[in-house]
Amino acid sequence: MLQKLTIKNFALIDHLEMEFREGFTIITGETGAGKSILLGGLSLILGKRADLSSLKDKEKKCVIEGEFLVEKYNLTSFFNQNDIDYEEISIIRREILPSGKSRAFVNDTPVNLSVLSALSDTLVDLHSQHETLQLANVNYQFQIIDALAKNDTYLESYSKGLMVYNDYRAALKQLLETQKEAKQQYDYNLFLYQELEQGNFEEGEQERLEETLEKLNNVEAIKQSFAEAIHLTNNDEFGLKTNLNALKNSINKIATYSKEYESLAERITSLNIELDDIFGELESADEAIDLSPQEIETYDERLKLIYDVQKKHSAASIHELLEIKEALSLKLERVDNEAEIIEKKNNEIKEVEAKLNALASQIHKRRAKVIPIFKKDLEQSLSNLAMKNTTFQIQLTQTDTFYNNGKDELELLFSANKGGDFKSLKKVASGGEMSRIMLAVKFLLSQHTNLPTILFDEIDTGVSGEVSNKMAAMMTEMSQHLQVISITHLPQIAAKGNHHFKVFKEDVEGKTITDVKMLDTNERINELAEMLGGKEIATSAIEHAKQLLS
Secondary structure (H helix, E strand, C coil): CEEEEEEEEECCEEEEEEECCCCEEEEECCCCCCHHHHHHHHHHHCCCCCCHHHECCCCCCEEEEEEEECHHHCCHHHHHHCCCCCCCEEEEEEEECCCCCEEEEECCEEECHHHHHHHHHCCEEEECHHHHHHHHCHHHHHHHHHHHHCCHHHHHHHHHHHHHHHHHHHHHHHHHHHHHHHHHCHHHHHHHHHHHHHHCCCCCHHHHHHHHHHHHCCHHHHHHHHHHHHHHHHCCCCCHHHHHHHHHHHHHCCHHHCHHHHHHHHHHHHHHHHHHHHHHHHHHHHHHCCCCHHHHHHHHHHHHHHHHHHHHHCCCCHHHHHHHHHHHHHHHHHHHCHHHHHHHHHHHHHHHHHHHHHHHHHHHHHHHHHHHHHHHHHHHHHHHCCCCCCEEEEEEEEEEEEECCEEEEEEEEEECCCCCCCEEHHHHCCHHHHHHHHHHHHHHHHHHCCCCEEEEECCCCCCCHHHHHHHHHHHHHHCCCCCEEEECCCHHHHCCCCEEEEEEEEEECCEEEEEEEECCHHHHHHHHHHHHHCCCCCHHHHHHHHHHHC
16 A cells, blocks of 8 residues: 655645555545646656656756555565565655656666556556546456456466467468578579589689699799709719718718717718608609690689689689588478478467467456456446446457457447447446446456555546445445545545545745645535535535535
8 A cells, every 4th residue: 555655846846745544545626736746746656757847946856755565465576576675665766857867766776667667556556537538448348357357367378378379470471481482492592502512512622723733834844943953962973962972971080079070970961861852752743743734624624613603603712612502402401391390380389379279268268257247246336326227238259369368359338228229338428427437347346356556536527416425435445445545526525535635735935836734624624615615615514514524
């Protein structure tokens, strides 16, 4: 329940505090006194978006704070999931800075508006005239039926399953489109793949061919260089081998004289061995070089094939060609295996669809079970509100379509008179009738569900006399189970409250401000008398007010 509301620097409010209690609380005030400002402030801590125009003093921040007793609402898991410290008396604070930036806190933990809205839905049911109009909305009617049928768990499971179902169907659609495109390109992709397969290209092949052709195209220069190198190495008179042998013999003569000379002799011997090895490789390389026009032509043709295929595929290397070949293989494989892939996806969809159908069936059965009870109780409640001839026709039809809340279609028709035609609420119900229907709905919900604090904003619009007494009695009964707050302009309803606040305007230091006060018994009598007879309070109005309070 709401225990305390504090508002600072909001619209016409400098600073006010309201301490609420259990039971039935009344808020009254003249038109324009600022009752809507209170609602606006409360709406901000319930998650409504804020704007800079809300600030009374544009140089200071606006702060709205509400204290809620939350021990009855099983919110521990919600607080844990959102990393908020759980307190039995939790404080929601909303701040609007002069810059226009808005901040929200729950027990001093910063939260975003989505978390704030989700939390506030469990704490306060704020009824406005706009919500009364929602009665004619099918989705709102479903919400009422589902609340009475206690379908929350089923609807949550259904909603999750529907998301999976729609994702799977979207994936299948995309798969079919891809497969269609792949089929159209299959023959061409097969031709490209076979061309690459027949090419039998290997990693590094292009580099080897280019290197080999470079040798063959320069074979004369290579052979001449080899001939010169062999001559310089093996000439009997001036060759490197002859001179190195002479050097080796000369140093070997003195090698035994010291370690230093011995080391030199060993190094020269190593050079001699290395030179012999180099000479052998020069001779082998010279013999291997053979100018073969046929061989050059073969290599040229192979390279030309590689270049042509690379150009065709916009590839820079054989490595890229092999990657393209692999990609083509996957495309071909996808088409070859399309039946299996599509069948698998269809089976996944059928599995989810079966679970959705089972949930939708459960939801339908629970709705169908509660609708006759709801219809009977609603008509009885409205009979107590001077709508004795009111009847409803509620038709629940199963369909083959998966909607967001099941597979049902709902038609709620209304007739206010005996023998009258049944039509939709928005076509035949007056404002006063809509207000009474909404109150009756809330009354029934309060008996079957754990409603939070409920605030009625002039739900008595369009009614008067005995009907207002009946509405007051109904709200009084509701207040036995939950905290009820009603903003009203009718003295018959105002008199039934356990607690009574008055909203008023006053001029302070040349400025008009809105304030609120809790009325004692005498003040309540005067307020009721003024509501009955106007500013000039007559003795009869005072007596009438006392009778209403008693």
